[in-house]
Amino acid sequence: MQIRTTLTVLTAATALVLTGLCVGNNINMLPIDASSNAATYDSLFKVLFSIGTMLFVGIVILLVYSLFKFRRRSGDLSDGLAIEGNLPLEIVWTAIPAVVVLFVGIYSYDIYERMGGMVALNDHSAMDHAAMAQPAMQASTSSRVWGGIGAAGMDAPSMGKVLPVEVTAMQFAFIFHYPDANITSGELHVPAGQSVELHMEAKDVIHAFWVPQFRLKQDIIPGQPTVLSFTATRAGSYPIVCAELCGPYHGGMRSNVVVHEPEAYSAWLQQNSPISTTTT
Amino acid sequence: MTLANPSDFNGSLQPQGWLKYFSFSLDHKVIGLQYLVCGFIFYLIGGALAGVIRTELASPISDFVSRETYNEVLTLHGTVMIFLWIVPVVNGAFGNYLIPFYVGARDMAFPRLNAVAFWLIPPAGILLISSYFIAGAAAQSGWTAYPPLSLTTPAAGQVVWILSVLLLGGSSIFGGINFIATVLKLRRPGLKLMQLPMYCWAMLGTSILVVLSTPVLAGTLILLSFDIIAHTGFFNPALGGNVVVYQHLFWFYSHPAVYIMVLPAFGLVSEILPVHARKPLFGYTTMVYSIMAIVFLGLIVWAHHMFTSGTPPWMRLFFTIATSFIAVPTGIKFFNWLATLWGGKIALNSAMLFSCAFIVNFVFGGITGVALAQVPFDIHVHDTYFVVGHFHYIVYGGTVFVIFGSLYHWYPKFTGRMLNEDLGRLHFLLTFIGFNLCFAPQHWLGLNGMPRRVAEYDPAFTTLNQISSVGALLMAISTLPLLINVVLTAINGKVAGDNPWNALTPEWLTSSPPPVENWLGEAPLVTEPYGYGQKQEVTP
Ligand code: HEM
Ligand SMILES: [Cu+2]
Ligand SMILES: [Cu+2]
Numbered sequence: 001m002q003i004r005t006t007l008t009v010l011t012a013a014t015a016l017v018l019t020g021l022c023v024g025n026n027i028n029m030l031p032i033d034a035s036s037n038a039a040t041y042d043s044l045f046k047v048l049f050s051i052g053t054m055l056f057v058g059i060v061i062l063l064v065y066s067l068f069k070f071r072r073r074s075g076d077l078s079d080g081l082a083i084e085g086n087l088p089l090e091i092v093w094t095a096i097p098a099v100v101v102l103f104v105g106i107y108s109y110d111i112y113e114r115m116g117g118m119v120a121l122n123d124h125s126a127m128d129h130a131a132m133a134q135p136a137m138q139a140s141t142s143s144r145v146w147g148g149i150g151a152a153g154m155d156a157p158s159m160g161k162v163l164p165v166e167v168t169a170m171q172f173a174f175i176f177h178y179p180d181a182n183i184t185s186g187e188l189h190v191p192a193g194q195s196v197e198l199h200m201e202a203k204d205v206i207h208a209f210w211v212p213q214f215r216l217k218q219d220i221i222p223g224q225p226t227v228l229s230f231t232a233t234r235a236g237s238y239p240i241v242c243a244e245l246c247g248p249y250h251g252g253m254r255s256n257v258v259v260h261e262p263e264a265y266s267a268w269l270q271q272n273s274p275i276s277t278t279t280t
Numbered sequence: 281m282t283l284a285n286p287s288d289f290n291g292s293l294q295p296q297g298w299l300k301y302f303s304f305s306l307d308h309k310v311i312g313l314q315y316l317v318c319g320f321i322f323y324l325i326g327g328a329l330a331g332v333i334r335t336e337l338a339s340p341i342s343d344f345v346s347r348e349t350y351n352e353v354l355t356l357h358g359t360v361m362i363f364l365w366i367v368p369v370v371n372g373a374f375g376n377y378l379i380p381f382y383v384g385a386r387d388m389a390f391p392r393l394n395a396v397a398f399w400l401i402p403p404a405g406i407l408l409i410s411s412y413f414i415a416g417a418a419a420q421s422g423w424t425a426y427p428p429l430s431l432t433t434p435a436a437g438q439v440v441w442i443l444s445v446l447l448l449g450g451s452s453i454f455g456g457i458n459f460i461a462t463v464l465k466l467r468r469p470g471l472k473l474m475q476l477p478m479y480c481w482a483m484l485g486t487s488i489l490v491v492l493s494t495p496v497l498a499g500t501l502i503l504l505s506f507d508i509i510a511h512t513g514f515f516n517p518a519l520g521g522n523v524v525v526y527q528h529l530f531w532f533y534s535h536p537a538v539y540i541m542v543l544p545a546f547g548l549v550s551e552i553l554p555v556h557a558r559k560p561l562f563g564y565t566t567m568v569y570s571i572m573a574i575v576f577l578g579l580i581v582w583a584h585h586m587f588t589s590g591t592p593p594w595m596r597l598f599f600t601i602a603t604s605f606i607a608v609p610t611g612i613k614f615f616n617w618l619a620t621l622w623g624g625k626i627a628l629n630s631a632m633l634f635s636c637a638f639i640v641n642f643v644f645g646g647i648t649g650v651a652l653a654q655v656p657f658d659i660h661v662h663d664t665y666f667v668v669g670h671f672h673y674i675v676y677g678g679t680v681f682v683i684f685g686s687l688y689h690w691y692p693k694f695t696g697r698m699l700n701e702d703l704g705r706l707h708f709l710l711t712f713i714g715f716n717l718c719f720a721p722q723h724w725l726g727l728n729g730m731p732r733r734v735a736e737y738d739p740a741f742t743t744l745n746q747i748s749s750v751g752a753l754l755m756a757i758s759t760l761p762l763l764i765n766v767v768l769t770a771i772n773g774k775v776a777g778d779n780p781w782n783a784l785t786p787e788w789l790t791s792s793p794p795p796v797e798n799w800l801g802e803a804p805l806v807t808e809p810y811g812y813g814q815k816q817e818v819t820p
Contacts, residue, residue, distance in 0.1 A: 029723075029724055029727045029728070030727055030728070031727075031728050031729055040656075041656060041657075041660060044654065044656055044657055045657065048650075048651045048654070048657060052647040052648070052650075052651065055643070055647055056643055056644060056647055059614065059618070059639070059640075059643050060640055060643070062618055063618060063621070063636060063639055063640065066618065066621045066622050066624075066626070067621070067626060067628060067636065070557070070621065070622065070623060070624050070625065070626050071625075071626045071627075071628060072558070072625040072626055072627045076625060077782075078558075078625065079558040079559070079625065079812045079813035080557060080558045080559035080623050080624035080625045080812065080813055081559065081623045081624075081813055082559070082560055082811075082812065082813030082814045083559070083560065083562065083619075083623065084560045084561075084562065084563075084564065084810075085562060085563045085564070085565070085566075086562075086563075086619075089619070090563050090566050090612070090615075090616075093611065093612065093615040094566075094608060094611075094612055096611070097607050097608045097610075097611035097612075098605075098608050100607075101604045101605060101607050101608060101650065104604060104650065104654065105600065105601055105604050105654075108600065108654035108655065108656055108657065109597065109600075111654075111656045112596075112597075112654075112655050112656045115656055117593055117596070117655065117656065204428065204432065205428045205429040205432060206426060206428070206429065206523060208588060208663060210663075210731065212660070212728065212729030213729075215659070215660040216659065216660070217588050217659050217660060217662060217663070218588055218590070218659075219588045219589050219590060221517075221523060221524065221589065221590055222428055222517040222518075222523065223517030223518075223520075223521075223522070223523070224517075224522075224523075224524065224590055226590050239729060239738070241729060241731050242731070243588075243662070243663040243664065243731040243732075244426075244663055245351070245421065245422050245426070245429060245732075245733040246429060247351075247420075247429065247432075247433070248346075248347035248348045248350075248351060248420075249347060250351075250731075250733060250734055251342065251347070251731075251733075251734030251735045251736040251737060252736060254738075
């Protein structure tokens with residue numbers, strides 16, 4: 001009897017784990033990934049989705065099973081078993097969520113670090129990690145830089161030079177300025193494979209810069225410049241969405257980020273640069 | 281402690297019959313039902329506003345209402361649902377009705393304060409909604425009222441919004457003080473804390489949260505109103521103010537607010553399950569400790585709403601870990617409920633159906649919640665429809681389902697009549713299907729790139745939004761069987777008797793509906809509120 005129960009529990013648990021893994025790895029609910037950050041994010045998503053499925057399916061099956069198995073037959077007015085507690089059992093089910101949560105926490109810390117989240121933003125030596133040779137940058141001029149995701153992840157296939165772009169958000173548009181090339185644009189153009197660093201400022205209210213395909217979002221906060229780094233990996237055009245309620249046209253505050261192959265990006269730079277800088 | 285004597289006010293001088301529900305009564309049962317009915321009216325209003333939102337979102341362009349109106353409707357919907365429906369009902373209505381019974385008292389500790397707490401609500405609610413007509417514009421900056429947006433939208437509506445939320449916050453603090461005093465001080469002699477029904481513990485925990493965090497909200501909103509009216513610069517960056525500080529202060533209240541809605545729901549479910557499963561509540565002691573753990577953790581996790589607000593890395597990590605750990609005490613409660621059902625004699629009536637659906641919905645919302653607690657995960661989905669889906673699974677799938685379940689469970693006590701079970705099951709079915717249809721697709725929308733609080737969206741998201749809107753329509757329809765049920769049974773429902781469920785908690789040991797001071801004689805001493813299956817000589 002004892003052995004049979006153990007076996008049933010083991011089989012059920014295995015089936016549950018397999019179902020969770022299968023669902024988590026095969027159902028993709030995210031848009032395509034277009035930044036070095038996105039692939040890292042997606043691996044976290046898979047893990048969370050798998051664990052979530054296991055827990056959810058497990059609990060629902062347990063519940064539905066109890067409802068059928070223990071339903072009251074009509075005419076039966078007796079009570080159920082008077083079990084009020086069971087210490088070992090309660091220790092087990094305190095331990096299970098604790099372990100799961102710990103695992104998830106440590107894993108997502110790892111992911112966060114790989115995304116560059118732990119790099120202190122006003123620490124310049126760290127910020128230039130991906131671009132050793134790069135001297136002082138825009139950010140150092142503003143007294144205080146707030147959060148965001150730090151310098152591009154360690155594994156970013158950077159071309160060695162960080163491309164700085166200044167982003168201004170206002171009701172209801174994003175404006176991008178390229179300090180090196182002196183270009184101002186309503187769309188963001190970046191080369192694939194190069195680390196880009198956005199220096200963001202808001203003119204009026206809080207906005208948020210979000211590119212779903214990059215899995216990156218950062219509020220743009222008036223009075224507090226923020227930095228956001230990413231490396232785009234896939235050529236194409238992706239939406240930039242404002243994710244913070246900023247007024248009546250909030251829903252219309254959208255733009256695009258166009259990721260070019262490096263040559264195409266140079267061409268875009270050439271075409272759009274003011275004459276003074278292109279003529280030699 | 282000097283107590284007002286309820287019979288002073290509820291005696292011959294007071295209107296009798298149904299008229300007493302429209303007057304300043306001091307009877308906790310009358311006040312409880314006043315909260316319930318008032319809350320339900322606001323639920324219908326908030327629901328109508330949700331209808332406007334979902335109609336607008338049935339198509340990708342902004343065509344049903346103007347963009348300004350959309351933001352007003354969104355703001356009112358959120359505010360009404362939280363401050364005028366869920367919080368007053370799970371705390372005020374059921375707390376007032378049940379807590380004095382559970383501690384063996386004849387009324388709440390401060391009956392006059394109690395009545396004042398209730399009577400703040402209708403004017404505050406009317407004020408809030410009328411701002412749309414009086415001031416020419418209602419608040420437009422969402423129920424979070426983040427500055428600087430709340431400083432730049434039409435001032436009159438925003439100020440009225442602040443005033444109304446302050447009144448509601450005051451009401452909630454009065455209620456909280458009253459519950460703490462009642463549970464700790466009015467217990468019948470001989471009744472120990474660890475013998476109280478679980479809902480008392482839940483209300484004790486909730487009230488601690490209310491008393492600690494609501495004043496912070498009040499202070500914050502007062503500062504915000506100074507910024508609007510007197511052009512001070514607390515939160516105005518143009519004057520050197522800091523907008524992130526507002527967010528910290530706001531969420532210091534508003535995250536615990538989730539538990540202010542959900543802990544009482546946990547308590548109510550803990551009362552319903554044992555009765556209809558005919559089993560003792562499993563693991564009483566751990567249930568109590570996990571409530572207190574949730575209270576403590578609930579107070580230190582607010583910044584998980586601010587992962588994209590430019591918070592430093594250490595803060596993001598701290599709040600990730602603290603938030604994730606709430607899953608542990610919450611998980612314990614869920615396993616305990618499942619164990620309560622295990623081996624029972626379960627009656628699958630409407631009260632039980634809603635309670636079990638609560639378990640399913642809340643587990644789902646809890647799992648997406650733990651995911652949201654992970655900074656890297658949250659950065660992508662923050663402020664998107666994923667979050668909207670998540671919190672509706674918590675607030676609607678969690679608390680509103682429990683409110684309905686509780687209604688079926690305690691209606692016989694309130695009125696002396698049973699609700700109709702067939703209509704109840706229909707109500708359940710429509711609500712359950714509508715709810716999942718409405719809110720499940722929103723997770724997918726968020727993951728794919730639809731931000732929240734928008735009146736217009738990328739046409740690629742149309743289909744999922746339409747499914748969601750159909751779900752909303754079903755939910756609207758689902759209120760009909762409930763309304764019909766309540767009206768019909770109030771007139772000629774089956775007479776319930778004092779204790780139709782054969783339950784052991786004290787409110788069932790008096791007549792239905794109960795007399796003015798709860799018991800005609802001494803209050804009974806109930807030390808085993810969940811003693812099912814132990815002594816079979818339950819009152820015939
Ligand atoms: C009864 C419990 C409910 C509560 C407590 C509740 C609460 C809220 C809150 C707090 C918001 C956020 C408002 C904001 O972002 O400022 C919201 C938004 C929303 N709610 Fe509800 N709601 C409830 C029911 C419903 C129902 C029944 C529906 C659908 C029929 C619904 C649909 C929506 C939609 C579509 C939004 C807009 C989300 C956005 O654009 O950000 N809600 N609700
Ligand atoms: Cu914006
Ligand atoms: Cu916006």
